[in-house]
Amino acid sequence: MTLPREDGHRPRVGVMGGTFDPVHHGHLVAASEVQAWFGLDEVVFVPTGRPWQKADREVSAAEHRYLMTVIATASNPRFTVSRVDIDRSGPTYTIDTLRDLREAYGGDVDLFFITGADALEQILTWRDHSELFELAEFVGCTRPGHDIDTRTLTELPQDRVTIVEIPALAISSTDCRTRVARGEPVWYLVPDGVVQYIAKHRLYAADRAATIHDG
Ligand code: ATP
Ligand code: MG
Numbered sequence: 001m002t003l004p005r006e007d008g009h010r011p012r013v014g015v016m017g018g019t020f021d022p023v024h025h026g027h028l029v030a031a032s033e034v035q036a037w038f039g040l041d042e043v044v045f046v047p048t049g050r051p052w053q054k055a056d057r058e059v060s061a062a063e064h065r066y067l068m069t070v071i072a073t074a075s076n077p078r079f080t081v082s083r084v085d086i087d088r089s090g091p092t093y094t095i096d097t098l099r100d101l102r103e104a105y106g107g108d109v110d111l112f113f114i115t116g117a118d119a120l121e122q123i124l125t126w127r128d129h130s131e132l133f134e135l136a137e138f139v140g141c142t143r144p145g146h147d148i149d150t151r152t153l154t155e156l157p158q159d160r161v162t163i164v165e166i167p168a169l170a171i172s173s174t175d176c177r178t179r180v181a182r183g184e185p186v187w188y189l190v191p192d193g194v195v196q197y198i199a200k201h202r203l204y205a206a207d208r209a210a211t212i213h214d215g
Contacts (some may be wrong), residue, residue, distance in 0.1 A: 014043035
């Protein structure tokens with residue numbers, strides 16, 4: 001994790017939470033844009049353990065999702081990956097992610113939680129949502145196919161939420177999984193190393209359960 005800044009400022013750390021099943025260029029562009037716009041020292045990608053919103057579908061083993069995220073972010077010196085969520089047992093709640101990360105930085109950090117428009121709209125349904133905004137600023141990224149509902153926005157604390165327009169990438173992990181299952185390419189939708197990782201471990205293939213159970 002980042003060292004204190006040489007200029008003595010508190011580190012500014014972006015938090016990109018996600019299932020990353022698999023991680024794709026939509027995630028990476030969002031993280032990169034927010035890093036630049038907000039002058040972040042680091043963006044930490046946090047693969048979820050068991051995402052509580054996705055309890056109804058099988059999710060690839062946490063270790064696969066973690067490793068794909070490491071591969072995808074390895075070349076960017078400002079990107080890191082954290083295991084806080086996958087090493088915590090039980091379903092993943094963002095409030096725990098933010099508490100654990102804050103503690104990992106000794107409390108002395110400004111956190112920016114990066115989320116796509118679709119996830120931003122759900123925040124008011126998340127556990128302890130009022131405390132979420134005390135622990136982090138929220139940065140909502142535009143995402144093709146998900147218009148941000150202005151009514152939702154007015155219900156969020158205005159001083160703790162910023163919407164940023166990022167170059168539109170209509171990529172989703174769901175679409176990547178479907179493509180692999182159909183034998184269609186995911187080249188250029190996900191980083192090359194992730195294409196190779198998916199093939200090597202035969203993730204998302206139609207002829208087997210596309211997932212390996214967690215734990
Ligand atoms: P799935 O289809 O399995 O839900 P996903 O593509 O939505 O996968 P997630 O891991 O659910 O990926 O997303 C993690 C975070 O990244 C969420 O906040 C989501 O809104 C955001 N995100 C995902 N894809 C994009 C994209 N193309 N542009 C902007 N934000 C995105
Ligand atoms: Mg999603």
